[in-house]
Amino acid sequence: MNWYTESWSDECKFSIAYDEKIYSEKTPFQQIDFYKGKEFGTFFTLDGLMMVNEKDEFIYHEMIVHPAFATNPNIKRVLIIGGGDGGTAREVLRYKSVEEVVMVEIDERVFRLCQKYLPVTAGGIEEEPRMTLKFEDGLAYVKKAPDASFDLILVDSTDPISVGEGLFTIEFYQECYRVLRNDGILINQHESPYFTEYAENMKRAHKKIKHIFPITHVYQYHMPTYPSGHWLFGFASKVYDPLLDLHAEDWKKFKIQTKYYNTELHRGAFCLPNYVREALVDG
Ligand code: AAT
Numbered sequence: 001m002n003w004y005t006e007s008w009s010d011e012c013k014f015s016i017a018y019d020e021k022i023y024s025e026k027t028p029f030q031q032i033d034f035y036k037g038k039e040f041g042t043f044f045t046l047d048g049l050m051m052v053n054e055k056d057e058f059i060y061h062e063m064i065v066h067p068a069f070a071t072n073p074n075i076k077r078v079l080i081i082g083g084g085d086g087g088t089a090r091e092v093l094r095y096k097s098v099e100e101v102v103m104v105e106i107d108e109r110v111f112r113l114c115q116k117y118l119p120v121t122a123g124g125i126e127e128e129p130r131m132t133l134k135f136e137d138g139l140a141y142v143k144k145a146p147d148a149s150f151d152l153i154l155v156d157s158t159d160p161i162s163v164g165e166g167l168f169t170i171e172f173y174q175e176c177y178r179v180l181r182n183d184g185i186l187i188n189q190h191e192s193p194y195f196t197e198y199a200e201n202m203k204r205a206h207k208k209i210k211h212i213f214p215i216t217h218v219y220q221y222h223m224p225t226y227p228s229g230h231w232l233f234g235f236a237s238k239v240y241d242p243l244l245d246l247h248a249e250d251w252k253k254f255k256i257q258t259k260y261y262n263t264e265l266h267r268g269a270f271c272l273p274n275y276v277r278e279a280l281v282d283g
Contacts, residue, residue, distance in 0.1 A: 004035055006048055008227040009195040016040055016225070022117055029107040029163045034117050040225065042117055044085070046110070046158055050225045052085045054120055059260045061087035061121070063221040064233055066261040067269070068152050068185045069095060070251035071235075071242045075151040078102070079179070081138035081167060082189075083156035084110030086122035092154070093128055094256050101131050102150075106163050108135040139166040142175040151181055155188045160201050168201070170208045177212050177238075186236040190218060193276040194228035202232060206280050209236045217242055218280055219269040221260070232276075243270055 005015040018037035025032050034044045041054030052060075065088060069075055076099045078092050084105035092101050103125075105111055111133070114122035125131055134141060138157065153176050160168035176186050190205055192198040210216045213236035223231040235242050248263035272280075 004037075004043075004045070006045070006050060009197065012195070014225075014227070016043070023113065025109060025113070027107055027109045030158075032107075032109060032113060034113065043225075044110075044113070044118065047162065049159065051158070052087060052114075052118060052121060053225055054118070056224050057085075057087050057121060059221055060223055060226075060231070061091045062258050062261040063219075063269070064088055064154055064156055064187055064189070065091035066251075066256070066258060067219060067233075067235065067242055067266055068154075068187055069254070070247060070263055070266055071237075071240045071245050072151065072183065072185060073097075073247050073250040073254070075185075076100070077150045077152075079142075079145075079150045079153045080104065081142070081153065081155045081157055082106070082164075083154065084108075085114045085118060086111065086125040087120075088154055088156045089125050089128075089131060090121060093125075093130065095254060097254075099130060101128075102134065103131065104134045104136060104138045104141040106135070106137050111135070137163075137166065139169070139172050139175070142172065142179050145175075145179045147178055148181045148184075150179055151184055153180060153184070153186045155186070157189050159191065159198075160204070168205055168208075170211070173208050173212050173236075180238065183239045184237070185240060186213065186234075188234035188236065190232040190234040192226065192228050192231050193273075193279055194230050198227055199279060203279055206234055209234055213237060215239070215241055217270055218272060218276070220272060220276070221269060235270075243267060 018035040022034040043053030158164035191201040
């Protein structure tokens, strides 16, 4: 049996059996590897870290998108930073009310290879008329984007190492604030509270966002293949509170069939364990 193994900490590793290594490529940005196994289907890693697999991707992609739409059902223009596998775009495009989605992915090869090997996330994205694809650095893109031009920014990026580093900076979040409309929402890939290295990333990101946005919350979900299985998104907004402004009945009218998200879970997801709350206050 072949095993894909990644380190979750210096003294903890996670392994998945695979039948076949489908493809490998080193791009100017990162090492990309695709594998195929039985438990998680096809999956790909960037620089040796699990990004997307066929079995649990729905959890991450539903949770990055739907809480924002249930808070503000009138979102029309959406900016995705990263997200080259297409899963986040797929969930956003399920809202017929959305007029334009811009996806800014630094590494075109991630998108092209996902079109070929992971059609469950990347299939049909390029053909969708409401979609604009840009292959460039997310920070460079937001710096030149006009003021108040998006209702929602989804930061679907890698961990803050190498190419993802610039997206975990004050400058990036300030530019996001400027580019968002007056009632704009930012959702940020917030890492995980459990293992030290990831918890440090979570604290760094949260501290910066808290200084810029008047309303900030953190919500959690289960991601079996990300370190510890306990993962977070940051919710930041200029006016909306994800609990006080939850429009559960309006969201249900979209009639979007989800496998993980529902509006009851929405409320629960914002209830955090004490050790996570404390880490976010201190951070
Ligand atoms: N949808 C879940 C998959 C990802 S992949 C994140 C993507 O962000 C990658 O394709 C990577 O190329 C892209 N990316 C990284 N840095 C930048 C940047 N500066 N500008 C634009 N795109 C970027 C997220 C996985 C989360 C992993 C948690 N462990």
